[in-house]
Amino acid sequence: MTTNRILRTEQICQLRSVERLVAGRATSDGAGVKLTRVLTQPLQQRLDPFLMLDAFGSDNPDDYIAGFPDHPHRGFETVTYMIAGHMRHRDSAGHEGFLQNGGVQWMTAGRGVIHSEIPQQEEGVMEGFQLWLNLPGRDKMIAPWYRDFAAADLPRFSTDAGVAVTVIAGASHGVAGAVSREATAPLFLDIHLPAAASFSQSLPAGHNAFVYVYRGEVRIDGTAVPSQRLAILANHAQADGVRIEAVGEAKVLLIAGRPLGEPIAQYGPFVMNTDQEIYQAVNDYREGRLAA
Numbered sequence: 243m244t245t246n247r248i249l250r251t252e253q254i255c256q257l258r259s260v261e262r263l264v265a266g267r268a269t270s271d272g273a274g275v276k277l278t279r280v281l282t283q284p285l286q287q288r289l290d291p292f293l294m295l296d297a298f299g300s301d302n303p304d305d306y307i308a309g310f311p312d313h314p315h316r317g318f319e320t321v322t323y324m325i326a327g328h329m330r331h332r333d334s335a336g337h338e339g340f341l342q343n344g345g346v347q348w349m350t351a352g353r354g355v356i357h358s359e360i361p362q363q364e365e366g367v368m369e370g371f372q373l374w375l376n377l378p379g380r381d382k383m384i385a386p387w388y389r390d391f392a393a394a395d396l397p398r399f400s401t402d403a404g405v406a407v408t409v410i411a412g413a414s415h416g417v418a419g420a421v422s423r424e425a426t427a428p429l430f431l432d433i434h435l436p437a438a439a440s441f442s443q444s445l446p447a448g449h450n451a452f453v454y455v456y457r458g459e460v461r462i463d464g465t466a467v468p469s470q471r472l473a474i475l476a477n478h479a480q481a482d483g484v485r486i487e488a489v490g491e492a493k494v495l496l497i498a499g500r501p502l503g504e505p506i507a508q509y510g511p512f513v514m515n516t517d518q519e520i521y522q523a524v525n526d527y528r529e530g531r532l533a534a
């Protein structure tokens with residue numbers, strides 16, 4: 243869906259700068275899916291409310307074919323954004339969905355989901371991202387929730403400079419995203435910039451924010467951010483937004499949210515506030531109560 247509305251220009255008075263560049267770590271997960279963990283556990287406090295960002299991309303089926311067989315989640319939300327490829331997800335409650343080329347699956351695990359995420363292709367490119375967004379303590383045990391968005395259902399707009407923006411969550415230039423969340427107010431944009439174009443986005447000063455460049459190279463307040471790098475944006479008290487300038491053609495994710503400021507206790511796919519709640523999650527899973 244492309245909007246024809248007159249876009250609200252985002253005037254930024256003081257720009258956020260880059261605090262730090264992060265390269266991510268090559269790893270594998272599920273049944274051997276090769277991926278780059280861009281947002282790793284040591285960054286969870288700094289990038290609160292975000293817990294993880296994985297980038298996967300390969301044209302070699304051996305890197306992705308086995309997928310992610312049945313596994314549990316509790317206490318947070320997962321946002322899977324498929325750039326290319328075709329994946330099926332299925333869960334213990336009988337939900338089934340297909341995710342492909344530009345689609346998004348937003349899953350609130352809440353008190354518990356057991357699901358599988360399995361590629362539905364034997365060749366070709368599989369590329370995408372999975373973001374983990376924390377839930378506030380009071381919502382960690384809510385009922386699970388799913389929503390699948392085909393690419394055509396995602397709100398999208400273009401600027402005068404030819405920058406194409408998909409608004410997965412939050413709002414940008416007056417365009418409301420596919421999903422909004424009160425506690426964490428997440429902003430999740432996929433931004434495609436033609437060579438030498440720039441894009442501005444207002445950001446509340448207290449929200450943690452980062453940019454991940456997945457094609458080309460950009461500059462943010464004078465700092466070069468190469469491909470496959472995550473740029474953590476500084477939280478200056480006076481800064482009210484970010485400007486991203488493409489060097490050549492570039493594609494980036496811009497992600498921001500309001501920090502929860504709560505303790506984070508993580509054991510694999512369970513993210514709670516205390517160790518006691520983690521033991522509970524592990525026991526519930528072992529005894530078949532997690533997704534009951």
Ligand code: FE
Binds near residue numbers: 310313315320357359
């Ligand atoms: Fe999962």
